[in-house]
Amino acid sequence: MNTQDLFRNPFSDYNANSMDSKKILDYWCSPFALFKSRISERDIYQHDMPIVFMGGRGTGKTMFLKYFSYPVQCEAANQMSGGGHGNTLSFLKSNGGIGFYLRFDGPVLRSFEGKGLEPEKWDAIFTHYFELQVCKSYIEVILDLVNREQLSREGIEKEFVPRVAKKLGRLGKRVKLEDIFNTVEDALGDITSFREKIAFSKTEFVPSKPFVAQDLSFGIVEIAMETIPEFRNGIKFVILVDEYENYLKRQQVILNTLLKFVKPGITFRIGMRLEGFHTYDTISPKEFIKEGRDYTRFVFEDILVKDWRYREFLIRVAARRLETVPAFKERNLTDISRFLGKREDLQSEAADLVRGQESKTRHFDLLKHSELFKSKLDSDAIKKIQRIIAKPENPLLEVLNIIWVARGNEPEMTKKAMNEYLSGKVSSPLAKKYHLDYIDKYKLSLMILLASQYHKPKMYYSFNTFCFLSSGIVGTFIELCRRSFQYAYFEDPDTLINEGTIRSALQNRAARDLAHSELEMVNRIQNYGHNLYLFAKNLGNIFEKFQKDPLIRYPETNQFTVDASFGGDLELEDMFKTAIQWSIIQQKSYLQQQTPGGPKTDIYTLNRVFSPMYDLSYRTRGGYSERFDASYLKALMTQDGVRLRKKAPKRKTEPKESLQRRLI
Amino acid sequence: MRPLNGEYHNDVREYDYVLVACGSDYRAYQTLRKSKDFGITFKNVLIFDFEERHDYADAEMRKAYQSYEELALNIKPVTCSIKDPSTCVKALHDSEPNLHDAAAVALDISCFTKPYSFCILKYLKEQAKINHITALYTEPMSYVFAEGLFHSYHSTSGPLSIMEIPGFPGNDIRTTRKTLVVLLGFDGELSSFITDEVAPNDTTVINGFPAYAPKFKDISLINNEKLLSSIPRESILYSRANNPFETFNLLEHIFQRDSSAFINVAPIGTKPMALGACLFALVHPSVRIVYPLPTEYANITTQKCWYSWSYEIPLRIN
Numbered sequence: 001m002n003t004q005d006l007f008r009n010p011f012s013d014y015n016a017n018s019m020d021s022k023k024i025l026d027y028w029c030s031p032f033a034l035f036k037s038r039i040s041e042r043d044i045y046q047h048d049m050p051i052v053f054m055g056g057r058g059t060g061k062t063m064f065l066k067y068f069s070y071p072v073q074c075e076a077a078n079q080m081s082g083g084g085h086g087n088t089l090s091f092l093k094s095n096g097g098i099g100f101y102l103r104f105d106g107p108v109l110r111s112f113e114g115k116g117l118e119p120e121k122w123d124a125i126f127t128h129y130f131e132l133q134v135c136k137s138y139i140e141v142i143l144d145l146v147n148r149e150q151l152s153r154e155g156i157e158k159e160f161v162p163r164v165a166k167k168l169g170r171l172g173k174r175v176k177l178e179d180i181f182n183t184v185e186d187a188l189g190d191i192t193s194f195r196e197k198i199a200f201s202k203t204e205f206v207p208s209k210p211f212v213a214q215d216l217s218f219g220i221v222e223i224a225m226e227t228i229p230e231f232r233n234g235i236k237f238v239i240l241v242d243e244y245e246n247y248l249k250r251q252q253v254i255l256n257t258l259l260k261f262v263k264p265g266i267t268f269r270i271g272m273r274l275e276g277f278h279t280y281d282t283i284s285p286k287e288f289i290k291e292g293r294d295y296t297r298f299v300f301e302d303i304l305v306k307d308w309r310y311r312e313f314l315i316r317v318a319a320r321r322l323e324t325v326p327a328f329k330e331r332n333l334t335d336i337s338r339f340l341g342k343r344e345d346l347q348s349e350a351a352d353l354v355r356g357q358e359s360k361t362r363h364f365d366l367l368k369h370s371e372l373f374k375s376k377l378d379s380d381a382i383k384k385i386q387r388i389i390a391k392p393e394n395p396l397l398e399v400l401n402i403i404w405v406a407r408g409n410e411p412e413m414t415k416k417a418m419n420e421y422l423s424g425k426v427s428s429p430l431a432k433k434y435h436l437d438y439i440d441k442y443k444l445s446l447m448i449l450l451a452s453q454y455h456k457p458k459m460y461y462s463f464n465t466f467c468f469l470s471s472g473i474v475g476t477f478i479e480l481c482r483r484s485f486q487y488a489y490f491e492d493p494d495t496l497i498n499e500g501t502i503r504s505a506l507q508n509r510a511a512r513d514l515a516h517s518e519l520e521m522v523n524r525i526q527n528y529g530h531n532l533y534l535f536a537k538n539l540g541n542i543f544e545k546f547q548k549d550p551l552i553r554y555p556e557t558n559q560f561t562v563d564a565s566f567g568g569d570l571e572l573e574d575m576f577k578t579a580i581q582w583s584i585i586q587q588k589s590y591l592q593q594q595t596p597g598g599p600k601t602d603i604y605t606l607n608r609v610f611s612p613m614y615d616l617s618y619r620t621r622g623g624y625s626e627r628f629d630a631s632y633l634k635a636l637m638t639q640d641g642v643r644l645r646k647k648a649p650k651r652k653t654e655p656k657e658s659l660q661r662r663l664i
Numbered sequence: 665m666r667p668l669n670g671e672y673h674n675d676v677r678e679y680d681y682v683l684v685a686c687g688s689d690y691r692a693y694q695t696l697r698k699s700k701d702f703g704i705t706f707k708n709v710l711i712f713d714f715e716e717r718h719d720y721a722d723a724e725m726r727k728a729y730q731s732y733e734e735l736a737l738n739i740k741p742v743t744c745s746i747k748d749p750s751t752c753v754k755a756l757h758d759s760e761p762n763l764h765d766a767a768a769v770a771l772d773i774s775c776f777t778k779p780y781s782f783c784i785l786k787y788l789k790e791q792a793k794i795n796h797i798t799a800l801y802t803e804p805m806s807y808v809f810a811e812g813l814f815h816s817y818h819s820t821s822g823p824l825s826i827m828e829i830p831g832f833p834g835n836d837i838r839t840t841r842k843t844l845v846v847l848l849g850f851d852g853e854l855s856s857f858i859t860d861e862v863a864p865n866d867t868t869v870i871n872g873f874p875a876y877a878p879k880f881k882d883i884s885l886i887n888n889e890k891l892l893s894s895i896p897r898e899s900i901l902y903s904r905a906n907n908p909f910e911t912f913n914l915l916e917h918i919f920q921r922d923s924s925a926f927i928n929v930a931p932i933g934t935k936p937m938a939l940g941a942c943l944f945a946l947v948h949p950s951v952r953i954v955y956p957l958p959t960e961y962a963n964i965t966t967q968k969c970w971y972s973w974s975y976e977i978p979l980r981i982n
Contacts (some may be wrong), residue, residue: 017863189837199830
């Protein structure tokens with residue numbers, strides 16, 4: 001057995017940015033089965049129109065884009081050929097294109113502004129910088145293909161290099177491909193040197209040859225297509241730009257222009273957060289980019305949240321990681337749902353919760369909240385009902401019975417419905433209704449309500465729960481697993497390694513800690529961090545009120561609608577978009593009715609990763625959605641401890657006087 | 665590196681200039697208050713008055729902030745913005761031409777934000793052509809942990825933006841990999857933010873040990889658990905929390921070990937460690953310094969004063 005990494009946490013590599021090509025391939029799980037007919041793997045290289053991949057933090061955008069990049073595809077070709085370079089070029093040709101991955105970190109992008117220099121000058125310097133960076137990535141790949149003997153050095157240096165040298169302003173004869181590369185690097189070095197000097201002195205940027213948009217990003221491809229025969233037969237140059245949301249607004253204008261006027265043989269694949277476009281403008285004052293006409297938009301969460309195969313996908317994602325740890329691989333422990341348990345056992349959780357309490361019948365006090373009894377129910381009357389509808393071995397059924405009675409059903413009939421349900425009388429309409437309420441509608445709400453009655457937190461554990469909590473964000477699921485494994489390694493390693501399971505208490509702690517950590521992180525978001533923090537907190541508190549309603553009138557409510565005009569408040573709109581960009585809230589993929597029978601509108605939900613902080617359901621159910629007008633939305637984002645402004649509509653209950661008379 | 669503890673009365677050192685940051689932490693003016701005891705005198709005191717720190721609602725804090733006015737010294741305030749060290753140091757050229765000819769300059773790093781310390785040091789080296797400075801530093805007696813010892817220290821508050829410190833962009837030309845060295849601090853979220861932004865191929869952390877107090881090194885480990893669990897054990901290194909030269913040596917070692925890497929340093933640990941990182945970046949301009957720039961800093965992050973130190977910093981090593 002390989003003892004290195006024997007007990008490594010398989011989920012500790014959480015950032016695709018830091019992964020090398022081999023690790024990307026090791027962890028890669030093709031998501032195209034989920035994407036159905038909307039997009040294929042070949043489309044990534046061959047589809048002419050630029051594609052924008054949007055998704056929240058951790059949805060796998062970087063992993064996705066990096067997978068299609070040249071270094072990873074080279075590694076894939078190597079692995080296919082057993083280590084040789086023999087088929088790299090034919091492998092790339094069969095793909096239909098070469099991916100050039102570009103990611104500039106935020107500090108670099110943000111350094112192209114201020115320091116006393118006019119914005120227009122920075123624009124010119126950034127354009128020059130971007131063109132050189134794209135050029136560098138092209139030359140790097142061609143140089144690598146030459147070194148791998150996939151392209152003829154002689155041919156390249158005879159046709160391609162002289163024309164590129166001329167374009168770059170590199171003088172001299174017998175210029176080599178490496179010289180071209182060095183020229184580009186030196187030009188980039190000049191920009192870095194300028195960025196250093198401008199901080200302390202008034203200095204001008206004077207490059208030996210300035211480049212404007214398209215000069216190199218499109219120009220070099222044109223030369224390559226004309227002079228390198230291997231690139232002539234439909235192989236596309238695919239520029240993969242990651243983290244587009246990090247680009248300053250003025251920088252996006254420059255890149256939007258490239259997107260709009262993309263040339264044959266070149267296309268863009270852009271990865272960005274939701275709402276990551278700061279502008280749709282281009283350099284041309286009358287032109288802007290438009291979805292459908294200039295680019296195709298593809299939102300990761302739309303696919304992942306909706307599709308039941310998301311679970312299968314997560315199982316495969318986790319399996320790829322578990323397989324890398326010998327302690328698990330050797331024992332065939334590569335199914336994450338085995339570690340976490342497939343589903344939570346609410347019945348046992350409820351029984352455990354009540355068992356530990358001094359008073360085990362406190363939940364019957366819920367009856368006092370029924371409008372039927374108008375707070376006139378004394379303890380004798382409650383005991384009277386309790387004797388009829390009690391089911392001590394299953395407190396969840398007791399809570400359901402309480403709700404039934406509180407809604408006007410006779411205790412005896414409620415008991416009959418329960419008994420028929422428990423005895424499996426499938427033909428009984430009463431048993432069917434009871435089954436519907438217990439299994440399909442309220443079971444989770446009953447647990448949340450029960451826990452609240454005893455002032456105990458609801459537990460969050462199991463694969464099913466973690467899938468829901470992750471809200472379609474693969475990175476969140478991995479982080480939930482990472483924390484669970486970490487706690488298990490520390491507190492219960494025997495069970496983890498020998499039995500391949502993690503105690504639900506440890507999973508619960510992982511979910512709660514992550515919720516806290518995510519909320520803290522919200523505070524540090526660059527734009528509107530504190531506003532978004534207040535927003536998440538206020539939403540959590542509001543939904544907690546709904547979900548702990550003693551009569552379960554708003555089961556699992558965690559969605560809302562907003563006034564789409566934002567009352568003309570542009571800053572409020574911007575804050576709201578930033579909340580979406582950072583996945584603090586998520587927009588449902590289709591328009592829905594705010595209330596049954598109401599008009600269709602955009603619906604938003606609080607990211608379910610925060611659920612454990614407020615003992616909220618980890619699911620999103622339809623039904624009631626709270627509507628926030630602009631002023632209330634503003635209050636939610638700027639004030640602490642905002643309460644529900646108006647009472648939500650109440651569910652009607654049938655007044656049954658006979659029942660009141662008999663019990664009170 | 666020597667402690668300023670009153671044992672140098674017969675060896676009084678005179679500085680033409682000392683540069684001090686205004687602050688409401690007690691240690692902000694400790695070297696000015698105790699200069700006689702410490703055996704140092706200052707002809708000119710340039711005190712950097714940050715506009716963001718003007719509107720203290722708390723009267724006690726305001727009083728503490730302005731208490732430098734009561735010191736009988738030749739003090740000249742320099743109004744500046746925390747967010748823009750570049751403009752501030754550029755203005756020094758015109759406002760303090762004599763600084764360029766000063767024979768002895770001291771910089772009290774106790775209450776300067778790290779971007780400011782870095783910018784000033786680079787300015788003194790590159791623009792003022794000064795070869796050597798004395799860095800003064802007063803250790804805090806303790807840090808402010810609002811809600812208990814762990815997880816509640818925040819040297820900054822509010823939103824963050826990861827920036828290159830102006831003048832320290834480094835140079836990634838002809839490098840093959842990106843390495844991030846984090847000088848570990850208590851504020852665990854900072855290291856995660858920086859790592860996500862910089863996206864290095866590999867990360868090394870340097871924890872302050874021995875720390876000012878034994879518990880501090882554990883707090884920084886616990887608060888940065890997420891980052892630490894994702895890097896190999898051999899990438900967790902230690903350097904004395906109050907010794908910039910030890911940090912410098914360690915960074916040199918990392919640099920020599922892999923000179924083909926583009927090294928990024930995030931100095932979010934103690935100020936003396938950051939001073940070591942600054943010295944290192946001055947020696948190696950190819951090194952980039954990244955730092956989380958907050959919209960606001962916490963008003964008071966430390967309590968009382970512990971030891972004060974002076975460090976002789978050569979600005980031109982090679």
